[in-house]
Amino acid sequence: MSIRIHELAKKIGMDNKQLLKLLQGRNFEVKSVSSSIDNISADALVAEFAKPEDASAPQDAETAVKTSARSKAAAETASSESEAASTPGAPATPTVNLPAGVFVKTPEDIAREKAEKAAAAEAEAAALAAEKAATRAQAEAAAREPKPVATPPPAAAPVAPSAAVSAPPKLPPLPKPVPRAAPSIAAKPSATSTASAAPLSVPPVLGARPPVKESSPAQPPVKPAASAPPPPPVLSAPPSIATTAPRPITGAAAPVPPPLPPVAGAFAPKPPPIAAPLAAAASSSDDQEIKHIQLKPPIIVRDFAAALGLKPFKLISELNQQGGFASMNSTIEEAVAIAVAENHNFILEIKHRGEAAEKKVVQEKADPEEEEKRNLESRPPVVCILGHVDHGKTSLLDRIRSANVVSGEAGGITQHIGAYQVEKEGRKITFLDTPGHAAFTKMRARGAHVTDIAVLVVAADDGFMPQTDEALKHAQKAGVSLIVAINKTDVKGANIDQVKTQMQQRNIAAEDWGGETITVPVSALKGEGIDTLLEMILLQADMLELKANPKAEASGIIVESEIDFGRGPMATVIVQRGTLKVGDALVCGTHYARVRAMFDDQGRNIKAAPPSTPVRIIGWSSTPDSGATFRTAKNARDAEDQAETERLRIRQVATRAASAPKEVSVDQLFANIAATQARTLKVILKTDVFGSTEAVRNVLESIKSDKVQLDIIAAEVGLVTKNDVLMASAAKALVIGFNTKLENGVTSMAKHHGVRIESFELIYELGDKVRELMADLLDPDLKEIKLGGAEVRQVFELGKGAVAGCLVTDGKITRNVLARLRRKKGIVHEGRVSTLKRFKDDANEVRAGLECGIKLDDFNGYEVGDLIECYEVQKVRASL
Ligand SMILES: Nc1nc2c(ncn2[C@@H]2O[C@H](COP(=O)(O)OP(=O)(O)OP(=O)(O)O)[C@@H](O)[C@H]2O)c(=O)[nH]1
Numbered sequence: 001m002s003i004r005i006h007e008l009a010k011k012i013g014m015d016n017k018q019l020l021k022l023l024q025g026r027n028f029e030v031k032s033v034s035s036s037i038d039n040i041s042a043d044a045l046v047a048e049f050a051k052p053e054d055a056s057a058p059q060d061a062e063t064a065v066k067t068s069a070r071s072k073a074a075a076e077t078a079s080s081e082s083e084a085a086s087t088p089g090a091p092a093t094p095t096v097n098l099p100a101g102v103f104v105k106t107p108e109d110i111a112r113e114k115a116e117k118a119a120a121a122e123a124e125a126a127a128l129a130a131e132k133a134a135t136r137a138q139a140e141a142a143a144r145e146p147k148p149v150a151t152p153p154p155a156a157a158p159v160a161p162s163a164a165v166s167a168p169p170k171l172p173p174l175p176k177p178v179p180r181a182a183p184s185i186a187a188k189p190s191a192t193s194t195a196s197a198a199p200l201s202v203p204p205v206l207g208a209r210p211p212v213k214e215s216s217p218a219q220p221p222v223k224p225a226a227s228a229p230p231p232p233p234v235l236s237a238p239p240s241i242a243t244t245a246p247r248p249i250t251g252a253a254a255p256v257p258p259p260l261p262p263v264a265g266a267f268a269p270k271p272p273p274i275a276a277p278l279a280a281a282a283s284s285s286d287d288q289e290i291k292h293i294q295l296k297p298p299i300i301v302r303d304f305a306a307a308l309g310l311k312p313f314k315l316i317s318e319l320n321q322q323g324g325f326a327s328m329n330s331t332i333e334e335a336v337a338i339a340v341a342e343n344h345n346f347i348l349e350i351k352h353r354g355e356a357a358e359k360k361v362v363q364e365k366a367d368p369e370e371e372e373k374r375n376l377e378s379r380p381p382v383v384c385i386l387g388h389v390d391h392g393k394t395s396l397l398d399r400i401r402s403a404n405v406v407s408g409e410a411g412g413i414t415q416h417i418g419a420y421q422v423e424k425e426g427r428k429i430t431f432l433d434t435p436g437h438a439a440f441t442k443m444r445a446r447g448a449h450v451t452d453i454a455v456l457v458v459a460a461d462d463g464f465m466p467q468t469d470e471a472l473k474h475a476q477k478a479g480v481s482l483i484v485a486i487n488k489t490d491v492k493g494a495n496i497d498q499v500k501t502q503m504q505q506r507n508i509a510a511e512d513w514g515g516e517t518i519t520v521p522v523s524a525l526k527g528e529g530i531d532t533l534l535e536m537i538l539l540q541a542d543m544l545e546l547k548a549n550p551k552a553e554a555s556g557i558i559v560e561s562e563i564d565f566g567r568g569p570m571a572t573v574i575v576q577r578g579t580l581k582v583g584d585a586l587v588c589g590t591h592y593a594r595v596r597a598m599f600d601d602q603g604r605n606i607k608a609a610p611p612s613t614p615v616r617i618i619g620w621s622s623t624p625d626s627g628a629t630f631r632t633a634k635n636a637r638d639a640e641d642q643a644e645t646e647r648l649r650i651r652q653v654a655t656r657a658a659s660a661p662k663e664v665s666v667d668q669l670f671a672n673i674a675a676t677q678a679r680t681l682k683v684i685l686k687t688d689v690f691g692s693t694e695a696v697r698n699v700l701e702s703i704k705s706d707k708v709q710l711d712i713i714a715a716e717v718g719l720v721t722k723n724d725v726l727m728a729s730a731a732k733a734l735v736i737g738f739n740t741k742l743e744n745g746v747t748s749m750a751k752h753h754g755v756r757i758e759s760f761e762l763i764y765e766l767g768d769k770v771r772e773l774m775a776d777l778l779d780p781d782l783k784e785i786k787l788g789g790a791e792v793r794q795v796f797e798l799g800k801g802a803v804a805g806c807l808v809t810d811g812k813i814t815r816n817v818l819a820r821l822r823r824k825k826g827i828v829h830e831g832r833v834s835t836l837k838r839f840k841d842d843a844n845e846v847r848a849g850l851e852c853g854i855k856l857d858d859f860n861g862y863e864v865g866d867l868i869e870c871y872e873v874q875k876v877r878a879s880l
Pocket residue numbers: 387388389390391392393394395396406412413414415435436437487488489490491522523524525526
């Protein structure tokens with residue numbers, strides 16, 4: 001929708017040509033009075049230059065805007081007002097009947113406007129002529145002067161430079177509605193003062209615009225002013241005009257004019273765009289509430305108007321008054337938007353995308369800590385029992401939880417970590433039953449790292465032993481609190497003081513010996529001192545102030561894992577943080593789980609496990625590693641993805657490591673060649689639980705040999721399967737089962753494929769057997785075994801050769817056995833006993849103390865005193 005210029009001119013009571021000029025000055029693309037402009041702009045112009053009759057219409061929100069716009073126009077023509085006000089014949093002011101700030105035109109106004117229009121047109125023509133004359137004069141002067149004109153006009157001019165720059169004394173022919181009653185505005189001497197009075201006079205963007213023609217020497221500011229008719233005061237107005245003239249709106253539709261052309265300048269003295277409304281707003285809004293609005297860039301006129309609660313055309317009008325052309329979809333510069341918002345008593349907060357994200361991240365980071373602190377609750381201590389083998393760790397735990405674990409163990413040795421929870425005076429204590437055998441060193445170290453308190457069991461009759469010291473080192477390294485339980489105090493020969501002396505020597509003196517280590521004498525067998533031990537554990541836990549957030553997402557440590565026949569991979573875990581629930585998705589390195597079911601240490605089904613609870617979980621993809629940490633994933637899919645990512649990462653690391661060039665020394669090269677020649681025992685290992693796998697692996701890896709290598713090609717938890725047999729057959733490997741059984745049909749299949757399967761329940765037996773099997777791979781050593789010896793006493797020369805007449809001095813001489821003839825220190829002959837005679841008869845063997853005749857092969861050079869040794873060579877198992 002549009003309106004032709006002549007129609008609009010009629011509507012607002014303006015001369016057609018003047019309106020055309022005005023619009024051209026405001027960069028409307030209009031060529032003639034029959035050109036048209038859009039309705040919104042027309043409305044804005046109507047609001048700006050409306051007839052007084054319009055103003056007398058009932059006041060609604062829109063008319064208020066129009067009148068306010070007129071008031072701004074009035075501010076420009078403040079001097080005219082002053083004149084009007086001072087004229088004795090000035091019309092009486094009906095202000096009493098009108099709301100403040102509302103102006104209407106009287107017929108006198110209109111007449112005066114017309115007169116002013118004519119005067120302004122004349123002034124403009126005069127100004128143009130003066131400018132031309134000045135330019136001509138300057139050019140002539142420059143031509144006459146040998147030197148270039150270097151006079152800095154702004155400095156020489158009596159007017160302030162900025163005023164000179166923008167001074168458009170020739171400009172204002174525009175008719176302005178003269179306010180009939182606006183004393184406060186009329187009193188304002190100039191836009192400058194208005195601007196200074198306003199809280200936000202010029203938005204930054206306006207100020208940033210380059211000063212118009214500031215450096216142009218071709219526009220001496222004074223001359224035209226001198227030749228021009230005295231401009232209305234507002235025209236001489238000053239910096240604010242120059243600075244506010246540029247358009248602050250970045251609307252795509254609005255072409256941005258270069259430095260103001262003369263015509264544009266003609267309309268420059270419009271009311272200072274923001275200052276006047278701001279002043280009005282500031283004065284009227286002192287007691288109004290300031291509201292906050294938030295917008296994201298880009299700020300679009302339509303949205304901005306909605307946020308301000310304005311009609312869009314009203315906002316457009318306001319923006320257009322700032323010299324630009326805005327439409328519904330124009331983008332408003334941030335600074336302008338802020339200024340306009342302030343104008344309407346709003347504080348505009350512009351939320352840039354990045355800022356918002358950053359703030360959010362900071363908040364997210366800050367919140368969990370707070371949340372964590374708020375939700376911290378006391379948790380049971382996790383206690384680890386450490387000590388030398390057979391010092392009574394299992395018995396002690398057994399006594400504590402009143403269950404007989406010892407009797408169920410093969411060979412009486414604890415072979416994997418178990419985790420249990422006991423209750424004392426309504427408080428829970430979680431125990432890790434950590435084995436003490438040397439083969440389980442690794443597991444023990446892990447046990448120590450999971451725990452808060454370590455109970456070091458020392459047998460009162462044995463004192464500190466190597467593994468006690470090793471356990472102590474682990475506990476100290478892990479930084480856990482230490483309690484020493486001196487066990488077996490009932491045994492004859494128990495010496496508590498000796499243990500305490502040893503403690504002192506290790507800088508862990510007992511409390512009653514002036515140290516800090518809580519020491520409790522106990523007898524696991526008789527149940528003495530157990531209560532005191534538990535009390536001391538709880539006391540220590542109190543001192544440690546153990547806390548965890550049960551509301552967090554669950555995470556913890558895998559204590560043990562195994563394949564449960566029927567339930568699949570299963571893991572004993574200790575929840576360290578959060579509450580683990582059935583249905584949770586977990587990820588642990590390359591393994592993942594969706595918790596299908598959980599069982600406590602008594603085998604009872606439970607739904608949730610708070611911090612420090614040991615639970616067995618089923619639902620794993622495979623058996624996770626002991627000591628590894630697990631955490632909750634978003635869902636099963638996410639857990640699987642994370643595990644897969646980890647698997648790929650590990651593979652990449654391995655590939656990179658393998659492909660990295662390695663420097664090989666000559667020694668290393670020979671060692672490698674020797675290694676390829678060395679025999680290898682290949683082993684497929686199957687165990688009951690993951691901890692056993694590690695323990696067995698430790699034992700096997702401790703077998704060192706330069707002659708035979710041991711290659712564990714697979715080590716898994718579970719039954720010995722047919723697949724294992726097939727693999728062993730292909731790899732020519734041995735299958736070792738530890739504490740595990742054979743799948744049905746495995747034995748016959750192994751026999752068929754010639755695969756050897758060895759099963760063990762005791763780890764040291766396993767070690768010994770593997771050692772033997774490795775040695776069997778070596779060529780046997782040859783061992784010479786002496787059978788007997790004889791001394792030559794006489795030599796008989798016979799027709800067929802010589803025979804040695806001997807006395808058997810030791811053992812026996814046997815026919816056909818290996819023999820050598822020694823003379824003094826040397827060996828004269830080596831061969832076999834080909835002839836053995838007792839007197840004249842052949843004999844098979846002749847024992848010590850008897851005489852015999854001996855002939856060695858075809859040898860004839862015997863001498864009296866020679867020694868004949870008989871021996872045999874036996875093959876014996878080579879040593880590693
Ligand atoms: N007299 C006496 N014997 C005890 C006591 N505590 C344990 N024993 C005995 O010591 C032996 C070893 O006990 P365990 O509890 O198996 O020792 P452990 O330290 O767990 O041994 P590993 O599992 O091999 O590391 C068993 O025969 C127990 O009966 C005690 O307080 N007094």
